[in-house]
Structures are given as C-alpha cells and as structure tokens.
Amino acid sequence: MPPKSKKSKLIDDEAIEATAKSKKQTKVKGSQEQKEKDKAKETKRELAFLQSGELSAKIELNLIAAYIGTAKLKEQHVNPNWDGSKLSQNRPLDNGAVNKLSEEFATRGLKRELREHHMHGAVPSDKVDVLVKALGFGSVSEFKERSDKGDYVLVNATKWAAWTKADPKGKIGLQAGQHRFAALKTYDGVKAEDKWWPVRIYNYDTLLPATLTHLRANTNITHTSLGDGSRFLTCYDKQKVIEQLVEIAPHKRQPDHEANNDALWDSMNFEVSLYTEAAAKRHRQIWRHEALRNSIAELMIAVPALRTGLKLSVMNDILAFRSLQVNHE
Numbered sequence: 001m002p003p004k005s006k007k008s009k010l011i012d013d014e015a016i017e018a019t020a021k022s023k024k025q026t027k028v029k030g031s032q033e034q035k036e037k038d039k040a041k042e043t044k045r046e047l048a049f050l051q052s053g054e055l056s057a058k059i060e061l062n063l064i065a066a067y068i069g070t071a072k073l074k075e076q077h078v079n080p081n082w083d084g085s086k087l088s089q090n091r092p093l094d095n096g097a098v099n100k101l102s103e104e105f106a107t108r109g110l111k112r113e114l115r116e117h118h119m120h121g122a123v124p125s126d127k128v129d130v131l132v133k134a135l136g137f138g139s140v141s142e143f144k145e146r147s148d149k150g151d152y153v154l155v156n157a158t159k160w161a162a163w164t165k166a167d168p169k170g171k172i173g174l175q176a177g178q179h180r181f182a183a184l185k186t187y188d189g190v191k192a193e194d195k196w197w198p199v200r201i202y203n204y205d206t207l208l209p210a211t212l213t214h215l216r217a218n219t220n221i222t223h224t225s226l227g228d229g230s231r232f233l234t235c236y237d238k239q240k241v242i243e244q245l246v247e248i249a250p251h252k253r254q255p256d257h258e259a260n261n262d263a264l265w266d267s268m269n270f271e272v273s274l275y276t277e278a279a280a281k282r283h284r285q286i287w288r289h290e291a292l293r294n295s296i297a298e299l300m301i302a303v304p305a306l307r308t309g310l311k312l313s314v315m316n317d318i319l320a321f322r323s324l325q326v327n328h329e
Helices: 006-050 056-066 095-108 125-134 140-148 157-166 178-186 209-216 228-247 257-273 277-287 290-302
Strands: 067-073 119-123 172-176 197-203
Touching (some): 056 067, 056 197, 056 209, 119 125, 125 140, 125 157, 172 178, 172 209, 178 197, 209 257, 228 277, 228 290, 277 290
Antiparallel strands (some): 067 197
C-alpha cells in the first residue's frame, strides 16, 4: 500500500481533530442540558420549600428509632464540636446565653430531671455496643428500659475508664447542650462530683440530617434556641451549598450527590417550620427575592449582633419595598 501524501495525511488529521471537537461540543452541550434540568428541578424544590410544612412526625419517628438510652454525663465526657459531615457546624459559645442560664440556675434551680431540659448526644454505629457494655448493660434494650423508668446511669470514673479503654479518643458527640455545661461550671448549688447532666444518646449514623438540625437547634430549650437571624443564616448557608451542588458537572458528581441535595432541602424545610407563623411567612417572602435574601444575610454576617436581634415578623415595610430598594452586586 503506497504511503499517504502529505496533503492526504493533513486531511486525515483535520478530520480527526474535527471529530474530537464535535465530541467535545456534544459532551459540553449534554452537560449544559443536564445543568439546565437540574436547575429546573431545584426551582421545583424551592417552590416546595417556600410552601414547606412540618417535618416533626418524620423526625419524631427517627428519634425513637435512633435512641439508645439516657446517661448522666459530665462535661469531660462529651465533645461539643460537630464534625460537619451532615450539613452544619456548631455555634460558637454565646456568653450572653451562658450568663442567662447561670441566672436561671441560681433563681430556679437546675431542673435537670425534666426531659425537655435533657441534652442530646450521639455515637457512631460501631461504638454503640461498646458504650452500652461500658455502662454496664448487656444490650441496648436493657439500657433503654432502665432509661425509660427515669433511672439514668451515672458515668463515673470506672465506667468512663471502661469506655475509653475500648475507644481511647471516644467521647459522646454533644448535639445540643454546650451552654448548659458552661453555666454549670459556675453554679455552686451542687458539688463538683454532681455537675452532670442527663444526655439522651442516639445512634449517629441513623439520624437524618433534618433530625440533626432539630437537635442542634435546641428547639426545646427556648433560652438558647436559634433566633430569627441565626435561623435565616442557617438556611442561607444550606442554600449556598445547594447552589454549589447544582453547578457540579454531572460526570463529576459523587454517588450520594442526589441524597445530599435532598437532605439539604429537608433540613431547610424543617428550619422554616421552627419559626413562628408570622416569621415563617416573612422568611418565604424574602426567599423569593434573591437580592434581598443575599443582602440581609451578608448584613448579619458583617454585624453579628443582628443574628440575635433580628425579628423577621416586623419587617413588613422592607418586604413591601416601601422604604428600601436593595441593590445587590
């Protein structure tokens, strides 16, 4: 077979290059079409979010299923720093909230026997049996049965040694309650050995993201619960993550991409359900206007005091655009 001429070889090279270019364009077009489909899907999800309802029944069932038992723990037994693997990071310790709790302890007592004042903790699935055994129980059922009677086991030095021997770095992940422990430090109504608090313990790996949001929001501890501003920022942070997920090219997405996206929306829906009715209405009004939403969030980030002082329910004039025109760059 005679060798190809330079002209013929050039034509072949151009054909190969054109084919490669066409494939690349097709891939880019396909990726763009997928992004447009994803954005359309997110629009539908956002509409559902704006009309979100309660997720309390779903969360309550999840809490029941994940519950292991309740133990009396001291501050050194817990880790208040969340790992962030399920959507959020822990709030910094608020000295104002700690002082408020200290005053309440001094005037009204600890009232730690009340279930609504219990803290919430969690351990990974592979540590559940280790913890149960260290606490002196033969099974989760036995631990739970004793807890259901209100007879909470005190984690003393012996039990803690058994737990840390099996897991040297092991601590109960505190999902809510760090302010109570901080206030308990300064409370002189009990001896040092009695500075414990009942902590309801759950299997971390079976908790839904929305359930974690519920626990971490301290919804049953009104004096340290999230204010409108902090709750708004929590939703804002989740919205930004959702937007980042949408922008990821389909071929670069992780296997749990869709599940993470769904979890974020569930978590946002639940956050909105925790507002008062008036504040939830205002939140949804704001969320429909991206520029206004971003401006309010950025203002609270720049001025942290607004996070606790902001009341969405009194923003009628702003939301009616009677006195404020938002220019967001």
